[in-house]
Amino acid sequence: MSSPATYRPSSVSGISGAAGRLMRLGALAIVGLVLLPLAALLATAAHGTGDLWPHILRNVLPVAITDTAMLVLGVGIIAGTIGTGTAWLVAVCRFPGRGLFEWALLLPLAIPTYIQAFVYVDAVHPLGPIPTAIRAALGMKSPRDLWLPEVRNIWGCILLLGFVLYPYVYLPARAAFLVQTASALDAARTLGHGATATFFRIALPLARPAIAVGVTLALMETVNDIGASEFLGVQTLTLSIYSTWLNRSSLPGAAQIALFMLVIMVGLVMLERWGRRHISHANVGNRARPPMRRELSAWAGATAFLACLVPVTLGFLVPAGHLVNAAYGRFMFRGLPETLLPEALNTALFAAIGTVLALGCGLLLAIAARTGTVRSLLLLRFAALGYAVPGTVLAVGLLVPLAGFDNLVSATVQSLGGPALGLIVSGSGAALIIAYVIRFLAIPVGALETGYEKVGMSLDMAARGLGEAPGGVVRRIHLPLLRPALGTAALLVFVDCMKELPATLMLRPLNFETLASQVYGEAARGSYEDGALAALVIVLVGLIPVILLARLSRPHAG
Amino acid sequence: MRTKQAGTLARRTILGGLVAAAAAFAPLGASAEEVVNVYTTREPALAKPVFDAFTEKTGVKVNTVFVKEGLAERVKAEGAASPADVLMTVDIGNLLDLVDQGVTQNVKSEVLEKAIPANLRGANGEWFAVSMRGRVVYASKDRVKLTAITYEDLAKPEWKGKICIRSGKHPYNTALIAAYIAHHGEAKAEEWLKGLKANLARKPAGGDRENARDILGDICDLGVANSYYVGLMRSGKGGPEQEKWAEAINVILPTFEGGGTNVNVSGASVAKNAPNQANALKLMEFLVSHEAQDVYARANFEYPVVAGSTVDPIIAAFGPLKIDNLDIAKIGQYRKAAADLVDKVGFDN
Numbered sequence: 001m002s003s004p005a006t007y008r009p010s011s012v013s014g015i016s017g018a019a020g021r022l023m024r025l026g027a028l029a030i031v032g033l034v035l036l037p038l039a040a041l042l043a044t045a046a047h048g049t050g051d052l053w054p055h056i057l058r059n060v061l062p063v064a065i066t067d068t069a070m071l072v073l074g075v076g077i078i079a080g081t082i083g084t085g086t087a088w089l090v091a092v093c094r095f096p097g098r099g100l101f102e103w104a105l106l107l108p109l110a111i112p113t114y115i116q117a118f119v120y121v122d123a124v125h126p127l128g129p130i131p132t133a134i135r136a137a138l139g140m141k142s143p144r145d146l147w148l149p150e151v152r153n154i155w156g157c158i159l160l161l162g163f164v165l166y167p168y169v170y171l172p173a174r175a176a177f178l179v180q181t182a183s184a185l186d187a188a189r190t191l192g193h194g195a196t197a198t199f200f201r202i203a204l205p206l207a208r209p210a211i212a213v214g215v216t217l218a219l220m221e222t223v224n225d226i227g228a229s230e231f232l233g234v235q236t237l238t239l240s241i242y243s244t245w246l247n248r249s250s251l252p253g254a255a256q257i258a259l260f261m262l263v264i265m266v267g268l269v270m271l272e273r274w275g276r277r278h279i280s281h282a283n284v285g286n287r288a289r290p291p292m293r294r295e296l297s298a299w300a301g302a303t304a305f306l307a308c309l310v311p312v313t314l315g316f317l318v319p320a321g322h323l324v325n326a327a328y329g330r331f332m333f334r335g336l337p338e339t340l341l342p343e344a345l346n347t348a349l350f351a352a353i354g355t356v357l358a359l360g361c362g363l364l365l366a367i368a369a370r371t372g373t374v375r376s377l378l379l380l381r382f383a384a385l386g387y388a389v390p391g392t393v394l395a396v397g398l399l400v401p402l403a404g405f406d407n408l409v410s411a412t413v414q415s416l417g418g419p420a421l422g423l424i425v426s427g428s429g430a431a432l433i434i435a436y437v438i439r440f441l442a443i444p445v446g447a448l449e450t451g452y453e454k455v456g457m458s459l460d461m462a463a464r465g466l467g468e469a470p471g472g473v474v475r476r477i478h479l480p481l482l483r484p485a486l487g488t489a490a491l492l493v494f495v496d497c498m499k500e501l502p503a504t505l506m507l508r509p510l511n512f513e514t515l516a517s518q519v520y521g522e523a524a525r526g527s528y529e530d531g532a533l534a535a536l537v538i539v540l541v542g543l544i545p546v547i548l549l550a551r552l553s554r555p556h557a558g
Numbered sequence: 559m560r561t562k563q564a565g566t567l568a569r570r571t572i573l574g575g576l577v578a579a580a581a582a583f584a585p586l587g588a589s590a591e592e593v594v595n596v597y598t599t600r601e602p603a604l605a606k607p608v609f610d611a612f613t614e615k616t617g618v619k620v621n622t623v624f625v626k627e628g629l630a631e632r633v634k635a636e637g638a639a640s641p642a643d644v645l646m647t648v649d650i651g652n653l654l655d656l657v658d659q660g661v662t663q664n665v666k667s668e669v670l671e672k673a674i675p676a677n678l679r680g681a682n683g684e685w686f687a688v689s690m691r692g693r694v695v696y697a698s699k700d701r702v703k704l705t706a707i708t709y710e711d712l713a714k715p716e717w718k719g720k721i722c723i724r725s726g727k728h729p730y731n732t733a734l735i736a737a738y739i740a741h742h743g744e745a746k747a748e749e750w751l752k753g754l755k756a757n758l759a760r761k762p763a764g765g766d767r768e769n770a771r772d773i774l775g776d777i778c779d780l781g782v783a784n785s786y787y788v789g790l791m792r793s794g795k796g797g798p799e800q801e802k803w804a805e806a807i808n809v810i811l812p813t814f815e816g817g818g819t820n821v822n823v824s825g826a827s828v829a830k831n832a833p834n835q836a837n838a839l840k841l842m843e844f845l846v847s848h849e850a851q852d853v854y855a856r857a858n859f860e861y862p863v864v865a866g867s868t869v870d871p872i873i874a875a876f877g878p879l880k881i882d883n884l885d886i887a888k889i890g891q892y893r894k895a896a897a898d899l900v901d902k903v904g905f906d907n
Contacts, residue, residue: 059901064853121764126775143776152763233725233763235906243727246627249655249898333797396628399635410639423639506628510595510641512619513602521601521624530603 015373015470027368031362031382034438037397038262038385041255044397048252052244056257063233063239069552070154071161071229071236072219078106078162079218083169084211088199089308091177092185095291095301101308103550106171108164108315109492110542112499114227115519115535116164119319120151121231123325129325157232161222163315168221171549172450173487175202176210179454195294209453213446217387220442223265224390226502227520237261237389251396258393265388320539328530337533339513347514351497352463354436357467358493359486361437362444367478370452371470380449384442391439391502398435398507428509436505440496444489451485452478468479491545498542515541574776580663592618594837598646599629599826605646607857612844618837632827642829643838649729650687651736653825654890657684662827667839673864677886678823687823687886688845689860692879693734694819696781696788698773707812709738709775709820712782713753721757722769722778724855726845726905727897730766730784730822735899736892737820740884744895751903762906767800774806784822789859789872809876818882821861822889 015023017205090093090102123130126143135146151160188198204211225299229236237257245254296304367382368374386394403426410421425431455478501516508517514539522531566884587643598605602624609620621641623630629652633642645662647653656662657680665683678687712721724731739747759778770791790796791804811819826845828838844850851867854860859870861879900906 055898055901059898059904065906121768125771126777127771143774150760152761230725231764233740233761233906239727242627243897243901246729247732247900248894249658251631311824329797392627394630399628399632403637403639407637407639420639422641423636426636427639427641502627505624505626506632508623510623514624517624520626521603522732 007484015474016372019471020373023364023368023373025091025247026364027374027379030365030441031379033434034441035385037394037438038389040397040400041258041389041393044094044400045255045259048250049441050256052248052253053256054181056244056253060240060244063235064237065405067154067235068223068237071158071234072159074154075161075165075222076215076219078158079169080211080215082162082166083171084173084204084207086166086308086311087170087173087177088203089304091174091538092203092293093296093304095296095304097305097308097506098293100506101312102174102530103547104312104316105308106546106550107168107320107543108513109167109495109546109549110539111164111316111319112227112501112538113161113164113221113225114231114501115326115538116160116315116319117157117228117231118535119322120156120160123318123322124148124151129322148460152232154232154234157229157234159314161225161228163311164319165218165221166311166315168218168492171215171492172210172447175484175488176207180206207402210450213450216269216272217443219268220387223261223388226390226392229474241390241393243347254393256392262385262388266385269388271539274311299497313512320536323532323536323539327536328364330530330532334530339518340533340537343513343515343518343534346396346512347498347516347538348541350432350436350514351494354433354440354497355490355494356435358440359444359490361441362448362489364488365445365547366448366452367474369449370478371474373470380445384445386438387440389439391435391500391504392506394439395435395503395506396534398431398438398492398503399426402431402434426507429512431507432504432509435507436497436500439500439503440493443492444486447489447492448482455481482534488549491549494545495542518539569638592616592837593621594618594643594834594841595621595641596644596646596841597623597625597629597633597642597829599626599652600624600648600898604858608845608850608853611850611853612841613850614831615844616840618840620635620841630656630659630661634659636831638831640829640831641833643832643834644826644841645825645829646688646826648822648824649733650823650825650886651729651733651890651893653685653742653823653827654887656827661830663832665828665831665839665842667843669843670846675863676863678863685825685827686842686846687825687863688842689824689851689854689858690821690863690881691824691860692785692811692821693730693782694785694788694820694876695810695812696769696773696783697810698779699806700806704810707810708815709734709812710750710815711812713750713757715753715756717757717780719757719759721754722759722772722777722781723754723762724764724766724768724826725762726751726900731782732893732896732900733822733889734782734820735888735896737814737884739881739892739895739899740888741814741817744899747896748899748903751899751905755903755905767796767803770800770803770807772861774803781807785811785861785873785876786859788876789870792872793859811876811879813880814882814884817884818880821879821881822888823863823886 080459082117086101086105090098090105111552122128125131131143131146131148135143136540138146140146150156184202184206185198188202192199202231204483223236224238224243225236226238230239241254241257241261244257245251365380369377369380389397404421406423409424413419413421459477460473463477464470468476501520504514504517505520508514515534518534519531522534572618579751596609602622605622609622612618613620629645629647633640633645645656647656662684663721666722670679670683670686671816674686679685697704726732728736736753739752742750760772766783766787769778769783770787773781788804788807788809791800794801813819826842828835828842832838846864848864848867851862851864855862855870855873859873861869861873
């Protein structure tokens with residue numbers, strides 16, 4: 001991350017006139033929208049008396065904080081290590097299967113965390129296909145003869161989440177390694193550093209901002225996860241928000257815990273940024289020539305092959321294979337449910353609209369900040385807050401202002417002699433789209449911020465010097481250069497919208513199902529095998545953007 | 559040139575998408591068709607058979623949304639403009655919550671009052687139970703030789719490492735623990751919960767059916783779960799694998815010492831601002847007809863609330879259900895205390 005000085009130089013005066021005013025207004029409106037549910041949450045929390053806190057402090061928080069901390073630490077280490085390690089391998093080394101792994105490593109993105117949990121509980125259950133096959137091979141009769149690891153605990157949860165969330169790190173890390181100048185890496189080698197030292201002393205520090213963005217996204221997913229941790233019996237803070245709300249009927253108490261969690265999350269993000277406040281890489285974007293890939297020895301090559309194969313297998317091949325198997329069984333048993341197609345269309349349509357809007361908003365904010373049209377970088381930080389709030393909490397926060405707005409409009413129209421309009425925002429799909437945008441705005445904002453860092457400020461100054469207007473700089477210089485970042489963000493947002501569950505459940509209109517809500521509906525009544533087909537379709541539809549993403553993120557694509 | 563074409567194409571695609579989306583965004587209720595809008599915490603697949611029967615009989619279309627959590631909050635926020643007519647839940651606590659939050663209205667209906675026993679409806683018509691389920695014990699056919707058991711027994715040391723159950727925070731278990739408190743008081747309930755926790759074979763996790771699977775998988779000998787899952791598994795509706803799970807278990811209807819079997823209800827209320835009140839009442843009255851009660855029994859394997867309705871043979875085979883004498887509203891009353899106990903003894907940890 002560059003320092004604010006290089007990000008927003010004084011030599012660029014910002015977009016002026018009506019366009020500038022419009023942009024400022026738009027940026028403020030977007031941030032206002034993000035803060036809307038948070039404000040509602042604050043108001044709800046303020047209603048609470050706090051009489052639950054002695055109980056929560058004594059009996060809930062100690063476990064919830066320990067479990068959440070362990071989960072965050074564990075998933076952070078696993079996703080960070082796998083993501084960074086495999087990114088380094090495919091970016092700078094040559095070994096058998098490298099070209100394949102380059103995109104295959106992205107595949108776990110298509111597996112939602114709750115499906116990963118359902119699948120593994122199923123797959124490694126004593127009666128599941130894997131243990132059954134092992135017992136058959138060893139000639140064992142009773143399920144008790146074969147010892148099996150139990151995945152329904154925190155360790156299982158850490159492993160399962162780590163292996164589907166590492167692509168959030170792999171993607172930006174690989175991009176960062178690919179643009180590191182060959183000269184920097186060569187210089188390190190000329191100075192006598194081996195491959196290991198080059199990695200730890202040059203490549204890793206240079207890639208740190210990108211890795212940090214990736215780990216942050218992965219951890220936000222972890223902290224907000226509800227399906228997987230609930231199913232695996234892990235007591236997270238998010239779960240305690242739920243039980244406070246639902247079992248004690250105390251929404252204010254739940255809102256208070258949610259705010260407490262939000263403070264911790266924001267604190268973590270700020271701490272990470274503070275840790276690298278002095279790091280600034282002025283010329284990361286100057287790529288004179290791409291680094292040469294180093295040929296690995298036979299042993300090292302085999303190790304690299306395995307290091308890439310294991311995450312792809314555990315994060316994609318096993319769950320996808322199990323789903324194909326279960327879905328096939330279900331299909332033979334019951335045929336294709338007729339609701340599957342409309343559900344798939346709903347899912348794709350809403351994800352697409354959410355993606356377009358989230359990207360548009362993210363772009364507007366990033367341009368406003370880059371051109372100095374909006375002075376405060378704080379705006380960008382606020383815009384990313386939605387990602388740090390559990391989906392249902394966000395949904396509850398949104399309900400009050402949106403439905404309030406609807407009632408106001410409806411009452412006004414009626415008082416003027418018009419018809420009863422009903423809930424035009426909160427009763428239609430619009431509320432859901434708004435929730436998607438607020439929730440996932442952090443992705444384009446983060447991606448564009450790091451994307452902009454690779455566009456040297458000197459380009460802007462040169463263009464302005466040659467008489468180009470600020471708008472022209474954006475159109476003719478920034479947008480073309482930001483295309484990879486935009487593409488990455490678009491596909492990540494799309495996949496995330498498709499997998500989104502808690503806000504979808506809460507805000508969707510009547511008679512509206514997405515694939516995710518269908519899977520959850522089946523899982524909620526303990527018949528998640530019935531959801532296997534829908535789950536498989538989520539994975540298949542999710543594969544399309546992942547494959548596009550793989551093509552797009554090739555170094556010389558476009 | 560190429561990029562320009564691609565741009566136009568992209569624009570067209572987006573436009574097409576927006577037009578298609580407009581259909582999804584159109585607010586409901588504009589058409590003249592007879593409808594009733596149901597907000598339910600019940601999974602759609604379970605509610606659908608009954609609604610389909612209703613539409614066939616009356617021609618009134620049932621629009622549904624399955625709101626797993628936050629039903630009361632949603633209706634409350636939607637206020638006067640809410641399209642919700644009927645609110646349905648699968649837990650007495652959640653049902654009473656709706657009443658407490660003021661999102662229901664009192665209903666006066668002779669049909670409902672005649673069909674539903676007084677202890678299974680609100681005194682002023684705030685809520686009505688439409689079906690029942692028992693919190694029962696699944697016992698391994700091979701390893702457990704028992705025909706009767708009490709809830710109190712589950713905490714005895716002889717079951718150490720042998721019991722499976724889902725999260726103590728799940729409404730079904732919260733209701734059971736609340737009933738225990740109502741019977742024996744908080745101190746005894748805490749002791750019992752600690753004992754039960756000590757007897758668990760694995761962490762409380764997953765769903766109810768997994769108890770049967772874990773019994774077949776030799777992870778545990780006893781499971782605590784809802785009665786109707788056995789019907790869904792044993793009837794083959796859950797597929798051939800689940801039939802095998804169900805074959806591994808016997809079902810025991812446990813009782814409280816000096817009481818009966820813990821039951822929970824699925825129930826319904828008419829929403830405070832229901833725009834289609836007449837249809838809402840029509841649907842509620844249909845739900846307690848013998849026809850609908852039979853669907854509940856046959857399709858979902860629940861116990862009917864209306865006297866004289868049939869019980870599915872699979873469920874009837876468990877033996878006669880002796881419903882606990884506890885006032886069901888009491889279970890709602892002790893729900894918070896039950897949730898506190900679950901945290902206090904670290905049941906899920």
